[in-house]
Amino acid sequence: MSLTLYKKKRSFKETPEPSGKTKSSRRGLKFVVQKHDATSLHYDFRLELEGVLKSWAIPKGPSLNPEDKRLAMMVEDHPYDYRTFEGTIPEGNYGAGTVMVWDEGIYEALGYERESIKDQEKILLQELKKGDLKFVLHGEKVKGAYALVKIKGRGENAWLLIKKKDDEASKTDITKKDRSVLTNRNLRQIAEETGGKIKEKKSLVKKRPKPELLSHDRVREVKKKSST
Numbered sequence: 629m630s631l632t633l634y635k636k637k638r639s640f641k642e643t644p645e646p647s648g649k650t651k652s653s654r655r656g657l658k659f660v661v662q663k664h665d666a667t668s669l670h671y672d673f674r675l676e677l678e679g680v681l682k683s684w685a686i687p688k689g690p691s692l693n694p695e696d697k698r699l700a701m702m703v704e705d706h707p708y709d710y711r712t713f714e715g716t717i718p719e720g721n722y723g724a725g726t727v728m729v730w731d732e733g734i735y736e737a738l739g740y741e742r743e744s745i746k747d748q749e750k751i752l753l754q755e756l757k758k759g760d761l762k763f764v765l766h767g768e769k770v771k772g773a774y775a776l777v778k779i780k781g782r783g784e785n786a787w788l789l790i791k792k793k794d795d796e797a798s799k800t801d802i803t804k805k806d807r808s809v810l811t812n813r814n815l816r817q818i819a820e821e822t823g824g825k826i827k828e829k830k831s832l833v834k835k836r837p838k839p840e841l842l843s844h845d846r847v848r849e850v851k852k853k854s855s856t
């Protein structure tokens with residue numbers, strides 16, 4: 629696995645993000661979901677595999693509801709140490725904005741939970757190449773079996789993250805849980821404490837009440853008045 633693209637996109641003199649080294653965990657494969665307030669708010673889903681973090685950007689974030697199919701855009705591999713990165717990437721740098729460690733934990737290859745980590749990695753790697761990854765997540769917010777499936781005919785990078793039906797499946801909207809599993813801070817607090825700024829979000833602005841629907845007659849009346 630290579631971190632060339634990751635390094636190429638970043639200037640480590642300017643960004644507090646970890647520089648690229650490969651490393652692996654011994655006690656189970658790790659995953660992390662980072663909430664990232666960049667140009668648009670999204671969740672970065674990362675799975676440890678062969679010393680790096682395979683990464684997908686998920687605009688709507690993961691769901692516990694098997695009916696949701698969440699678009700996941702594959703991005704460049706990230707270094708293993710990135711899984712604990714929380715802070716602000718300064719303006720002018722790639723991915724500028726505030727990053728929160730939203731969820732983390734161990735994951736396993738679905739159906740191969742009893743195999744060694746090495747063997748699970750082999751299986752996961754084959755599934756990754758086939759564009760059909762199946763795994764079980766043991767996070768604080770995201771739990772249970774998932775599939776990450778490559779969308780055919782949509783270029784190289786478009787995948788879908790889909791919850792499988794199991795005891796963890798639920799309609800609870802986990803994206804409403806908005807604090808870091810590492811520091812219990814929300815994005816605003818992380819931004820304030822790491823020199824960042826939260827971008828104004830449309831969804832945070834109070835919606836104006838919808839204007840009453842005008843009947844055709846009323847529209848004509850209004851037009852007449854405004855033209856005189």
Ligand code: MN
Pocket residue numbers: 664666670671672685723
């Ligand atoms: Mn991101």
